[in-house]
Amino acid sequence: AQSVAQPEDQVNVAEGNPLTVKCTYSVSGNPYLFWYVQYPNRGLQFLLKYITGDNLVKGSYGFEAEFNKSQTSFHLKKPSALVSDSALYFCAVRDMDTGFQKLVFGTGTRLLVSP
Amino acid sequence: DTEVTQTPKHLVMGMTNKKSLKCEQHMGHRAMYWYKQKAKKPPELMFVYSYEKLSINESVPSRFSPECPNSSLLNLHLHALQPEDSALYLCASSPPGLDHGEKLFFGSGTQLSVL
Numbered sequence: 162a163q164s165v166a167q168p169e170d171q172v173n174v175a176e177g178n179p180l181t182v183k184c185t186y187s188v189s190g191n192p193y194l195f196w197y198v199q200y201p202n203r204g205l206q207f208l209l210k211y212i213t214g215d216n217l218v219k220g221s222y223g224f225e226a227e228f229n230k231s232q233t234s235f236h237l238k239k240p241s242a243l244v245s246d247s248a249l250y251f252c253a254v255r256d257m258d259t260g261f262q263k264l265v266f267g268t269g270t271r272l273l274v275s276p
Numbered sequence: 277d278t279e280v281t282q283t284p285k286h287l288v289m290g291m292t293n294k295k296s297l298k299c300e301q302h303m304g305h306r307a308m309y310w311y312k313q314k315a316k317k318p319p320e321l322m323f324v325y326s327y328e329k330l331s332i333n334e335s336v337p338s339r340f341s342p343e344c345p346n347s348s349l350l351n352l353h354l355h356a357l358q359p360e361d362s363a364l365y366l367c368a369s370s371p372p373g374l375d376h377g378e379k380l381f382f383g384s385g386t387q388l389s390v391l
Contacts, residue, residue, distance in 0.1 A: 193378065204280070204366050204382030205319065212378075251318055255378065262307060262332060262370075264380065266318035 165190045165235075165252045167267040175275050182237040182270045193255035194235045195264065196226055198215045200248045208250075211235060222246070228235030242274045282367050282383035290391055291357060297386045298348040299367030307331075308350040309380065310342060311366040319366055325350060357390045364388070 165186045166197040174180045181184050186192050193212055209220025216228045237250060249269050256263040279302045281316035289293065289295050307326045311319035325344040339361075341353040350367055364387050368380040 195378070197380075202384065204282075205380070207379050210378060241286070247385050259332060259336065262309075262324045262326065263321055268332075269316075269318055 162258060163256045163265055165193075165194070165254045165265065165267040167250075167252055167270045169270050170268075171212065171271045171273065173275065176244050177241050180239050180242040180246070180272065180274070182224045182250050182252075182272060184235045184267060186233050186235060186252075186254055188254060188257070190257060192235075193257075194226075195255075196220065196224070196235075196237050196249045197266075198248045199251065199252060199269075204224065205251065208237070224247040239240045242272075244274045244276055247272055247274045280367055280369055280381050280383035282365075282386050282388060285384065286389075288389045288391060289354065289357065291359070294353070294355045296354065297352040297365055297367075297388075299383055300348055301351075301369045301381070302348055303369065303371065303381065304347075305369035305381070306372045307370045308344060309370075310350070310352055310388045311342075311368060311382075313364040313366055313385070315363075323352075323373060336353075356358040358389075360388050362388055362390045 195210045196208040199205045208224050209218050210229045213219050224239050233276045251269050252267040253264045256265050283298045298360045309324050310322040313319040322336045323342045328344045339356050343351040364385045367383045370380050
């Protein structure tokens, strides 16, 4: 079965500093990886995906993610954090066992950006 | 129109009630999803409809009954729910083609409380 792990429940960072939200994956075959963000009382919003190609993937709102096959990681990064980036971030992987339509989400990491 | 609209936003129901959740999108997406999200947990897939046909049922109890009357509309009929079914119910859709099932567009959800 495909799975992702987010080892940090919460990440705190000061505004203007770089941020990293960690994700590791466990898959059979090539991974299809995603990051979504959830603001309070809202649904999830797609940030970016890795299917194949460059290991550095650029996404929405200035976020990017680095795919590292040897470390089985897909960490989300941003060079300069904003207070408005404070939200819940989910890493996800496509579950190839059930076809292309099922995403399995990690447990989520709450990002708090202080002014 | 780039939104997935869910109604109602909040719902309180007794264990003997029958209610329905509604989801609508007008983006031409041909896959629609129901996810369940408990507090401080990741979303969990319940059902997937692809081209108006049920393609995935994640062993959801029969007290939850999905319906996809057309390509723009998805319903979730609720009957004889239990208090543990209280959760945020998220609808999502995804476009056909290469991104089918990968980039999900989520609604804001229905917060359901079962008394």
